[in-house]
Amino acid sequence: MKKRWWYRCGFLVSLIILSLFVLIPTIMDLGDDDTYPIHSKINLGLDLQGGLYMVLGIDFKKVYRDEIKVYGEKLQQYLEDQEIFTEILPIDIADPLDPKQRLQLKDPLQISQAIEQFKKSGMGGRILRLTSAKVDHLEISLRKVEKRKIETQSIGKSIEVIRNRIDEFGVMEPEILSQGNDRIIIQLPGIKDVKKAKDLIGQTAKLEFKIIDNTISRITLESWVQKGRDAGIDYSEGEKFSRYLDELNLFLKKDLPKGFELAFEKTSGSVTGKNVSFVRVPYLIEDHTLLTGESLSDARLSFVQDGTNKPYVAIVFTSEGQKIFSKITEENVGKQMAIVLDGNIYSAPLINEKISSRNAQITLGNRSFKALTEEGKTLALILRAGALPVQLDFLEQRIVGPSLGKDSIKKAKWASLIGCSLIFIFIIFYYKFSGFITMITLALNLLFVLACLVAFGATLTLPGIAGMALTIGMAVDANIIIYERIREEIKAGLNYYQAIQNGFERALLTIMDANITTALAGLCLLNFGIGPVRGFAVTLLIGILATLYTSYFVLKLFFELYIYRLQGQKISI
Amino acid sequence: MIEFIDSKKKIPFTSYFKWTSFLSGFLVIISIWAIVTKMNYGVDFKGGAEVQIKFQKPILLKNLRKNLEKSHFKNVIVQTMGVASENEYLLKISADEENLNKITHSLSSSLKKYFINDGIEIRKVDIVGPKAGDALSRAGAKAIVWAILSIMIYIALRFDFKYSPGAVAALLHDVIIILGIFALCKFEFTLQTVAALLAVIGYSVNDTVIVYDRVREHEAQSPDLKLSTHIDRALSQTLSRTILTSGTTLFISLTMFFYGGESIENFFMAVSLGVGIGTYSSIFIAAPITILLDKVKV
Numbered sequence: 001m002k003k004r005w006w007y008r009c010g011f012l013v014s015l016i017i018l019s020l021f022v023l024i025p026t027i028m029d030l031g032d033d034d035t036y037p038i039h040s041k042i043n044l045g046l047d048l049q050g051g052l053y054m055v056l057g058i059d060f061k062k063v064y065r066d067e068i069k070v071y072g073e074k075l076q077q078y079l080e081d082q083e084i085f086t087e088i089l090p091i092d093i094a095d096p097l098d099p100k101q102r103l104q105l106k107d108p109l110q111i112s113q114a115i116e117q118f119k120k121s122g123m124g125g126r127i128l129r130l131t132s133a134k135v136d137h138l139e140i141s142l143r144k145v146e147k148r149k150i151e152t153q154s155i156g157k158s159i160e161v162i163r164n165r166i167d168e169f170g171v172m173e174p175e176i177l178s179q180g181n182d183r184i185i186i187q188l189p190g191i192k193d194v195k196k197a198k199d200l201i202g203q204t205a206k207l208e209f210k211i212i213d214n215t216i217s218r219i220t221l222e223s224w225v226q227k228g229r230d231a232g233i234d235y236s237e238g239e240k241f242s243r244y245l246d247e248l249n250l251f252l253k254k255d256l257p258k259g260f261e262l263a264f265e266k267t268s269g270s271v272t273g274k275n276v277s278f279v280r281v282p283y284l285i286e287d288h289t290l291l292t293g294e295s296l297s298d299a300r301l302s303f304v305q306d307g308t309n310k311p312y313v314a315i316v317f318t319s320e321g322q323k324i325f326s327k328i329t330e331e332n333v334g335k336q337m338a339i340v341l342d343g344n345i346y347s348a349p350l351i352n353e354k355i356s357s358r359n360a361q362i363t364l365g366n367r368s369f370k371a372l373t374e375e376g377k378t379l380a381l382i383l384r385a386g387a388l389p390v391q392l393d394f395l396e397q398r399i400v401g402p403s404l405g406k407d408s409i410k411k412a413k414w415a416s417l418i419g420c421s422l423i424f425i426f427i428i429f430y431y432k433f434s435g436f437i438t439m440i441t442l443a444l445n446l447l448f449v450l451a452c453l454v455a456f457g458a459t460l461t462l463p464g465i466a467g468m469a470l471t472i473g474m475a476v477d478a479n480i481i482i483y484e485r486i487r488e489e490i491k492a493g494l495n496y497y498q499a500i501q502n503g504f505e506r507a508l509l510t511i512m513d514a515n516i517t518t519a520l521a522g523l524c525l526l527n528f529g530i531g532p533v534r535g536f537a538v539t540l541l542i543g544i545l546a547t548l549y550t551s552y553f554v555l556k557l558f559f560e561l562y563i564y565r566l567q568g569q570k571i572s573i
Numbered sequence: 574m575i576e577f578i579d580s581k582k583k584i585p586f587t588s589y590f591k592w593t594s595f596l597s598g599f600l601v602i603i604s605i606w607a608i609v610t611k612m613n614y615g616v617d618f619k620g621g622a623e624v625q626i627k628f629q630k631p632i633l634l635k636n637l638r639k640n641l642e643k644s645h646f647k648n649v650i651v652q653t654m655g656v657a658s659e660n661e662y663l664l665k666i667s668a669d670e671e672n673l674n675k676i677t678h679s680l681s682s683s684l685k686k687y688f689i690n691d692g693i694e695i696r697k698v699d700i701v702g703p704k705a706g707d708a709l710s711r712a713g714a715k716a717i718v719w720a721i722l723s724i725m726i727y728i729a730l731r732f733d734f735k736y737s738p739g740a741v742a743a744l745l746h747d748v749i750i751i752l753g754i755f756a757l758c759k760f761e762f763t764l765q766t767v768a769a770l771l772a773v774i775g776y777s778v779n780d781t782v783i784v785y786d787r788v789r790e791h792e793a794q795s796p797d798l799k800l801s802t803h804i805d806r807a808l809s810q811t812l813s814r815t816i817l818t819s820g821t822t823l824f825i826s827l828t829m830f831f832y833g834g835e836s837i838e839n840f841f842m843a844v845s846l847g848v849g850i851g852t853y854s855s856i857f858i859a860a861p862i863t864i865l866l867d868k869v870k871v
Contacts, residue, residue, distance in 0.1 A: 047836065055705055057704065057705075195678060198674075393702070393704075394674055394700070394702065395701075395702045395704055395705035395708075396700065396701050396702065396705040397674070397698070397699070397700040397701075398698070398699045398700070399697065399698040399699075400697050401694065401695055401697060403627075403694065403696060404625070404696040404697050404836075407834065408834055408836050408837075411833055411834030411836075412829075412833055412834065412837065414832055415828055415829045415831075415832035415833040415834075416829070418828055418832055419824070419825045419828035419829060422824065422828065423821060423824065423825065426821070426824075427821075430817075462836050462837055463765060463768055463837070463840065465837070466768075466829065466833075466837050466840050466841065466844075467772075469825055469826070469829050470772055470776075470822075470825075470826075470844070472825060473821060473822035473825045473826070474776070474779075474822070476818075476821045476822070477779065477821065477822065480814060480817045480818050480821070481783070481814060481818070484813065484817070509786065510782060510783055510786050513779075513782040513786070514778075514779035514782055514783075516727065517724050517727060517728075517775050518772070518775030518776055518778075518779070519775070520720060520723045520724055520727060520775065521720040521724070521771040521772065521774045521775030522771070522772075522775065523723075524716045524717075524719045524720040524723065524771060525716050525720075525767075525768060527716070527719075528712045528713070528715045528716035528719070529712060529713070529716055529764070529767070529768065531709075531764070532764060532765075533764045533767065533768040536768045536772075537768070537771075540772065
């Protein structure tokens with residue numbers, strides 16, 4: 001045999017060895033043997049091992065509103081320092097994706113000064129643009145560049161927070177990715193408690209400390225809530241509580257003192273057996289946030305040491321936070337402080353004295369020991385992981401139970417086996433020994449595809465298995481094209497050696513065309529397709545590469561050996 | 574050598590083209606009507622929720638329905654899945670985004686409580702909000718359009734511009750008829766179907782390419798003969814090969830369809846249809862359109 005043949009043969013053998021090497025963890029269970037360099041088994045998709053797949057969307061409209069509000073206040077402060085006084089008007093959300101904040105000048109003559117100061121402030125440039133600066137006001141909105149920055153930051157921080165939460169939850173190999181500029185995809189394979197996971201991920205967990213106004217009586221507050229109820233603003237199970245709260249506060253704007261808003265504490269009214277009836281107690285709180293969860297350096301579940309063993313969450317402030325907290329408590333002795341989580345008052349302790357320590361407590365209400373411990377654990381976890389910078393919407397959820405996954409694998413294996421055996425029989429019957437060679441290349445094809453999946457860390461899903469079945473179909477086709485050509489050449493009278501050479505040569509272009517067009521379709525799916533069917537495109541594309549190699553080049557290698565061994569005898573095709 | 578079809582035989586394909594064009598045209602029109610009026614969009618595109626449940630013991634369907642009604646789940650459609658002996662059902666909920674999450678959760682809990690003695694198991698839950706449903710529909714449509722476009726360009730570059738429209742027409746023909754059959758037989762149109770369609774698009778072009786390849790060879794050898802003669806010869810010669818390749822792929826696809834389980838049923842139904850119709854269209858659609866264009870140009 002020529003030297004070049006041996007080189008190609010050597011290349012093939014090394015590929016085979018490499019593939020087997022990569023696949024051993026999948027085939028054999030190595031346990032915790034750390035000495036074997038490759039650890040990863042083949043990655044099974046959620047539809048094969050069960051688990052949770054979620055697509056979360058971020059609604060940036062609220063984020064933009066909050067941002068422009070912050071900048072409005074900053075600009076107002078800056079202008080004030082320059083003796084230019086303004087009033088902040090409500091945000092213009094005619095275009096919800098481009099909220100505009102108007103600052104009304106108290107003295108219209110200062111308009112040109114104001115514009116100049118705005119330019120000097122440095123907030124122009126990349127952050128704000130002046131949408132209108134006429135007569136008596138300045139109107140600002142966010143620049144596209146700043147919006148993009150906000151988007152990227154929000155997604156980045158959200159992913160980080162979610163990852164922290166999930167890590168604590170203990171899921172094996174979670175996958176959290178961003179998609180486009182406003183979506184996050186989460187895959188949690190093998191997860192057992194789906195509801196807990198969803199709750200954990202979805203909760204914004206914005207912790208805020210605000211002061212409560214005790215001057216207005218509870219009766220007045222209740223009457224205001226009733227007023228809202230009479231006007232049709234009420235909360236029903238299943239809706240977003242935050243929406244109810246916003247509606248109510250908007251409705252009562254004239255009644256509520258300036259700078260304050262209504263918030264509720266959900267306390268247990270009565271505990272009878274397993275049923276707990278909840279009562280919502282209204283409070284009037286300042287809408288100015290004194291301290292947030294950002295100022296916490298730790299949060300742990302603890303138990304009261306006075307013998308009751310009641311669970312609570314012990315929080316520790318950062319040094320910055322501790323300074324602010326001590327100042328707040330000093331200035332507000334005798335008032336109640338509301339500890340607000342996602343807009344709901346968690347607890348409202350009374351400030352007896354200035355607290356200069358870094359530690360504080362969040363009490364958890366009145367329920368069974370087990371329920372409170374669970375709640376405390378979750379709350380502490382969420383506080384440690386950080387608050388989500390934005391509110392996430394559940395766009396898509398797919399939950400696959402583990403038994404379905406196992407069934408799917410079983411059925412797919414069984415069907416593939418039947419399909420392959422029948423093809424095997426047919427090919428050998430029709431092409432005899434050449435058919436046998438085909439089977440070997442098909443086996444190598446599958447070997448390489450699986451090895452590639454493990455090597456690239458790609459996931460094998462059910463559509464992926466379908467892709468492999470299709471790959472086999474196409475590999476067989478490639479072989480048929482070659483063999484039919486060889487047959488034609490033999491019939492045309494050529495000798496076997498020449499017939500085989502011609503067969504392979506003429507068939508190459510056709511095989512390339514066929515596989516490239518399928519690859520184009522696969523690439524389109526990879527590019528545009530989302531979620532569950534992506535696995536199909538990946539497997540198909542890997543399959544095409546493997547097919548090109550095994551059903552052409554490897555086949556050629558084998559045939560050259562075959563011809564060499566034949567020494568002029570009749571070829572079996 | 575064993576052979577199915579004697580390659581020396583020359584079948585006058587071009588003479589059948591008039592009849593097959595009518596047949597195809599007719600099928601395409603019916604398909605378009607069916608798609609527009611009857612298409613059964615799966616939860617991936619329509620939005621909503623699907624809960625797949627399995628019982629260890631057989632239960633009465635009307636009990637299931639009664640229980641759902643009692644618990645105020647009015648808009649839930651119950652479907653049997655697979656064989657009756659498997660005791661598997663599919664519950665479909667169409668609701669607006671706010672409630673889907675809550676509804677699915679309370680539905681699962683209530684079912685688990687009520688049917689605990691029948692060994693109920695929640696196998697799968699799919700929730701797709703309407704926003705996501707729209708996004709997926711658009712993505713699916715874009716993928717199909719771009720696939721056809723890129724293949725059209727590829728064929729134009731590899732062969733000749735006169736071959737491209739024929740191939741594309743064949744592809745469109747295939748996609749429309751497959752979707753039409755799905756609509757008429759009320760099969761669900763899901764993301765899997767889109768993946769299968771793309772596989773079919775990529776694959777169906779293969780036969781077309783095989784034929785074009787041979788036609789080009791003939792054209793090079795005897796450029797003065799009519800194009801239709803070349804096509805006849807090419808089709809006859811490649812018939813054996815076409816039937817073998819499509820046959821083996823169809824075979825694998827049908828096996829997976831019958832034995833692969835409900836999760837990939839949808840996919841292989843589309844692929845099986847696609848392989849069959851694709852082969853037909855490579856012979857009876859791509860070629861006649863190429864001849865037509867050739868006549869027009871000349």
